[in-house]
Amino acid sequence: MDRTRLVVVGGDAAGMSAASQARRRRGPDELEIVAFERGRHTSYSACGLPYLAGGLVDDWRRLVARTPEEHAKRGIEVRTRHEVEAIDLGGRRVRVRDLNRGVVTDEAWDVLVVATGAEPIRPPIPGVDLPGVFGLAALQDGIDLRAAIDEKPEAAVVVGGGYIGLEAAEALVNRGVPTTLVDRGEHVMSTLDPDMSARVDDAVRELGVELLLAEPAEAVEGDRNGVKAVRTVARTIPADLVVLGIGTRPRVALAEAAGIPLGETGAIVVNERQRTPVDGVWAAGDCVEARHLVSNRPVNYHLGTIANKQGRIAGINIGGGYATFPGVLGTAVTRVCGVEVARTGLAAAELAPLGLEHEADTTESTTRAGYFPGAGTIAVKVLAERRSGRLLGGQIVGREGAAKRIDVLATALWNRMILHDMVNLDLSYAPPFSPVWDPVLIAVRRLSEKVEKRLGEHW
Amino acid sequence: MDRTRLVVVGGDAAGMSAASQARRRRGPDELEIVAFERGRHTSYSACGLPYLAGGLVDDWRRLVARTPEEHAKRGIEVRTRHEVEAIDLGGRRVRVRDLNRGVVTDEAWDVLVVATGAEPIRPPIPGVDLPGVFGLAALQDGIDLRAAIDEKPEAAVVVGGGYIGLEAAEALVNRGVPTTLVDRGEHVMSTLDPDMSARVDDAVRELGVELLLAEPAEAVEGDRNGVKAVRTVARTIPADLVVLGIGTRPRVALAEAAGIPLGETGAIVVNERQRTPVDGVWAAGDCVEARHLVSNRPVNYHLGTIANKQGRIAGINIGGGYATFPGVLGTAVTRVCGVEVARTGLAAAELAPLGLEHEADTTESTTRAGYFPGAGTIAVKVLAERRSGRLLGGQIVGREGAAKRIDVLATALWNRMILHDMVNLDLSYAPPFSPVWDPVLIAVRRLSEKVEKRLGEHW
Numbered sequence: 001m002d003r004t005r006l007v008v009v010g011g012d013a014a015g016m017s018a019a020s021q022a023r024r025r026r027g028p029d030e031l032e033i034v035a036f037e038r039g040r041h042t043s044y045s046a047c048g049l050p051y052l053a054g055g056l057v058d059d060w061r062r063l064v065a066r067t068p069e070e071h072a073k074r075g076i077e078v079r080t081r082h083e084v085e086a087i088d089l090g091g092r093r094v095r096v097r098d099l100n101r102g103v104v105t106d107e108a109w110d111v112l113v114v115a116t117g118a119e120p121i122r123p124p125i126p127g128v129d130l131p132g133v134f135g136l137a138a139l140q141d142g143i144d145l146r147a148a149i150d151e152k153p154e155a156a157v158v159v160g161g162g163y164i165g166l167e168a169a170e171a172l173v174n175r176g177v178p179t180t181l182v183d184r185g186e187h188v189m190s191t192l193d194p195d196m197s198a199r200v201d202d203a204v205r206e207l208g209v210e211l212l213l214a215e216p217a218e219a220v221e222g223d224r225n226g227v228k229a230v231r232t233v234a235r236t237i238p239a240d241l242v243v244l245g246i247g248t249r250p251r252v253a254l255a256e257a258a259g260i261p262l263g264e265t266g267a268i269v270v271n272e273r274q275r276t277p278v279d280g281v282w283a284a285g286d287c288v289e290a291r292h293l294v295s296n297r298p299v300n301y302h303l304g305t306i307a308n309k310q311g312r313i314a315g316i317n318i319g320g321g322y323a324t325f326p327g328v329l330g331t332a333v334t335r336v337c338g339v340e341v342a343r344t345g346l347a348a349a350e351l352a353p354l355g356l357e358h359e360a361d362t363t364e365s366t367t368r369a370g371y372f373p374g375a376g377t378i379a380v381k382v383l384a385e386r387r388s389g390r391l392l393g394g395q396i397v398g399r400e401g402a403a404k405r406i407d408v409l410a411t412a413l414w415n416r417m418i419l420h421d422m423v424n425l426d427l428s429y430a431p432p433f434s435p436v437w438d439p440v441l442i443a444v445r446r447l448s449e450k451v452e453k454r455l456g457e458h459w
Numbered sequence: 460m461d462r463t464r465l466v467v468v469g470g471d472a473a474g475m476s477a478a479s480q481a482r483r484r485r486g487p488d489e490l491e492i493v494a495f496e497r498g499r500h501t502s503y504s505a506c507g508l509p510y511l512a513g514g515l516v517d518d519w520r521r522l523v524a525r526t527p528e529e530h531a532k533r534g535i536e537v538r539t540r541h542e543v544e545a546i547d548l549g550g551r552r553v554r555v556r557d558l559n560r561g562v563v564t565d566e567a568w569d570v571l572v573v574a575t576g577a578e579p580i581r582p583p584i585p586g587v588d589l590p591g592v593f594g595l596a597a598l599q600d601g602i603d604l605r606a607a608i609d610e611k612p613e614a615a616v617v618v619g620g621g622y623i624g625l626e627a628a629e630a631l632v633n634r635g636v637p638t639t640l641v642d643r644g645e646h647v648m649s650t651l652d653p654d655m656s657a658r659v660d661d662a663v664r665e666l667g668v669e670l671l672l673a674e675p676a677e678a679v680e681g682d683r684n685g686v687k688a689v690r691t692v693a694r695t696i697p698a699d700l701v702v703l704g705i706g707t708r709p710r711v712a713l714a715e716a717a718g719i720p721l722g723e724t725g726a727i728v729v730n731e732r733q734r735t736p737v738d739g740v741w742a743a744g745d746c747v748e749a750r751h752l753v754s755n756r757p758v759n760y761h762l763g764t765i766a767n768k769q770g771r772i773a774g775i776n777i778g779g780g781y782a783t784f785p786g787v788l789g790t791a792v793t794r795v796c797g798v799e800v801a802r803t804g805l806a807a808a809e810l811a812p813l814g815l816e817h818e819a820d821t822t823e824s825t826t827r828a829g830y831f832p833g834a835g836t837i838a839v840k841v842l843a844e845r846r847s848g849r850l851l852g853g854q855i856v857g858r859e860g861a862a863k864r865i866d867v868l869a870t871a872l873w874n875r876m877i878l879h880d881m882v883n884l885d886l887s888y889a890p891p892f893s894p895v896w897d898p899v900l901i902a903v904r905r906l907s908e909k910v911e912k913r914l915g916e917h918w
Contacts, residue, residue, distance in 0.1 A: 013895070045828060045830070045890065045895065047828075047888070047889055047890050048828060048830060048831070048890050051831065051890060056831075056832060057830050057831065057832075062829075062830035063830060293885075303888070304888060304895045305885065305886065305887075305888045305895060305896075308895055308896060309882075309883055326880070326883055327885075328885050329885040330885070331885045331886060331887045332888075332889075333887035333888065333892055334889045335891040335892070340892075342887055344885070344887070369504060369506075369507060370521075371504070371507060371516050371521035371522060372507070372510065372516065373515060373516075401860075401863070403887070403892065404860070404863060404864065404887065404892055404893075405863065405866070406887050407864070407866070407867045407884075407886045407887055407897070408866045408867060408870050410884065410885055410886055410887065411867050411870040411871055411874075411886075412870055414884055414885065415874040415876070417874070421785070423768075424768055424772075424784060424785055425866075425869065425870060425873055426752075426764065426786075426787050426788040426789070426803070426869055427764065427790060427869055427870075428764075428791060428801055428803070428862070428863065428865050428866055428869065429506070429762070429763060429764045429791075429792065430506055430791075430792045430794060431504065431506050431507050431510060432794040433792055433794070433862065433863055434863075436472070436504065436763045436764060436767055437764075437767060438866070
């Protein structure tokens with residue numbers, strides 16, 4: 001019997017997790033695995049790029065979880081600097097360009113994993129392709145930005161106040177570069193509700209970032225020697241370094257051109273086993289849709305956690321096992337400008353379009369017992385369905401030790417818990433870790449009382 | 460109509476939570492509330508006592524969440540230094556001694572809350588009542604121990620390596636007092652499995668505590684001027700200060716003498732609403748039993764979290780509402796000697812007597828992404844039912860940021876989750892907080908694979 005040939009398109013989290021899991025279940029005699037990666041690196045931490053750029057992580061090699069050589073030792077061939085240019089579904093081939101030699105070949109597959117990830121959104125304004133304008137999506141971007149910061153730019157502008165933009169701004173300020181962050185929205189971190197993201201605004205300003213909100217960038221000015229300024233609707237900001245942090249979108253041009261169906265989010269459609277509607281074609285990571293477990297709607301998040309889990313599921317199934325990916329909650333966390341920020345489930349603005357009436361409450365508490373040295377503030381916002389008290393989402397902004405508590409809310413959401421039951425959750429307590437009522441439980445208790453009072457009034 | 464009179468016996472977490480909740484629902488016109496507390500203080504943090512003794516918290520007043528005067532302002536009369544000496548269930552009276560004046564009076568009640576808490580176990584060895592021997596249960600104990608440490612003892616012995624004993628030993632060492640800890644067990648922290656508590660042993664020794672295990676104390680030696688040494692089965696250890704940290708037991712003599720039924724754990728029996736079998740008599744906190752949600756057996760834990768929640772439930776019900784306390788998981792956390800220690804659910808030694816066959820796995824990982832500055836080790840142990848993969852318990856020992864993750868396992872246990880489903884839990888990730896697979900999920904994934912492999916072999 002001939003060996004099955006698995007081709008993986010994309011050598012980062014999702015693709016290589018799929019390859020690894022398939023290999024664990026099927027040896028090289030049964031299954032050949034080849035992964036094509038257009039970059040130079042595999043299996044690296046994209047989330048670590050801002051820390052690399054800022055010098056908190058010194059060597060880019062530390063961000064690489066597994067090199068092509070290490071994959072090879074485990075029986076997975078990775079060809080870096082090889083870009084897949086086309087997928088032939090009928091003929092089960094991919095056309096691959098060797099970016100070093102310029103040679104194009106056709107490669108056959110029996111099973112295909114599409115793990116092309118996401119690509120940074122480049123705003124449709126003049127000048128975004130000038131030298132000195134950086135994205136921060138691939139490892140090489142981080143290496144390049146680091147090198148640019150090492151040359152001591154005089155002033156930087158970050159466009160966009162999402163995770164990446166904020167982390168980049170912090171990195172720049174920490175390296176002594178005067179930095180302005182411009183965002184079109186009323187607040188940074190638009191995945192939070194405004195009352196919570198306003199707290200992040202404050203922290204960004206406290207750190208010394210010049211924050212310009214509700215002020216879209218209109219152009220990057222400069223010439224072939226580099227950028228000179230960013231022009232917004234209100235002013236021109238001199239800058240010799242620009243970082244784009246306005247988000248990413250699924251990299252699906254390849255799949256779309258091949259005829260692999262995309263869903264309403266614009267990402268690839270997969271079933272619970274991570275298979276696309278095309279026989280033999282699997283997909284995982286930033287380029288695919290997942291089901292949101294609160295809204296039951298398809299969503300497309302770009303998070304390493306999801307990519308790793310989906311890749312694992314795809315690989316188990318390809319290897320002959322049976323596994324399903326139940327969905328996501330959009331749980332995310334970051335530490336920027338001295339505050340920790342986390343969210344899970346749905347935010348207020350996401351609830352109204354779903355027809356979900358909700359109650360919400362934001363509680364301020366402390367990260368440790370109030371009397372314990374190092375106690376910092378923590379704000380916990382919880383949102384619940386008005387008629388049932390079912391938890392719908394949570395957000396946390398606070399000082400050290402605050403944000404990882406979001407995982408309790410995520411686990412409660414996963415189990416569709418109602419506030420009334422959550423109040424009694426037996427969470428841990430000791431003075432170095434929380435008040436005797438954990439801040440999450442204080443928030444839940446307060447909202448539970450609010451919801452029950454309201455129900456009492458109506459019944 | 461006459462006012463109802465609520466008498467609360469014990470003015471700390473459970474009793475005052477009950478009083479506060481009852482007051483929120485019933486005004487002074489309907490309900491009179493009087494609490495009797497034999498000590499001088501109300502509503503203080505017993506968990507903060509080691510930090511007070513060690514000087515990390517400077518002023519004992521900071522440990523008091525609410526003073527008698529503050530309770531009075533909310534319409535709750537607290538008589539401190541008043542000890543309830545007897546409860547008359549038939550006549551609905553309590554006999555109360557004013558400890559300052561020595562006067563004994565009878566006080567009527569319509570509704571009674573028994574919240575007498577726990578008392579330190581004094582080992583049945585000679586000399587435990589000598590001056591210079593300290594327990595650490597009431598606020599006054601902490602104040603007294605602090606004063607004794609301020610006098611710069613030459614050497615201290617701590618008897619017992621549970622939470623309180625370890626925290627006391629750390630406080631002593633941090634204050635420069637050469638300290639020996641003796642414990643009869645093979646390891647400190649006997650609520651963990653031995654492989655996990657051995658990690659705590661190491662941390663205790665690293666901090667400079669002389670740790671003598673499997674070495675029961677046989678006597679405290681000294682005279683009326685103070686202690687001079689602790690004698691164990693193996694040696695005599697000179698010491699001019701001794702701290703007893705061998706645990707606490709429910710303070711139930713008063714309830715028992717009155718005829719309020721005790722359960723098999725030796726603590727007061729209550730129903731889910733926190734009512735005892737005696738009409739009009741409620742009880743909450745360290746002196747009552749709760750149902751363990753994994754074993755479904757009655758247990759008696761002494762934890763501030765449980766006391767506060769149970770007091771709240773009792774108070775809501777007394778105030779005319781309806782609330783139930785579903786049970787406990789024994790979730791607990793501490794930070795001792797540079798490591799964080801946490802547990803929830805059942806430990807291996809608790810499973811066998813219940814007839815629960817289990818699989819367990821201990822995983823070492825890091826508290827942050829491996830490349831991120833400040834990443835420390837974290838060991839996560841998870842235990843699951845062999846035939847079903849249902850989570851039964853979890854334990855964590857690790858460096859800063861490790862322990863609060865226990866709350867995810869507690870929330871999963873609360874929802875009776877199985878490992879196979881937990882693997883996909885959408886927990887948060889960013890490099891300052893965890894590897895891309897949270898250490899808890901790594902542990903769960905590994906154990907899940909182990910359980911499924913075993914099931915596969917048998918079927």
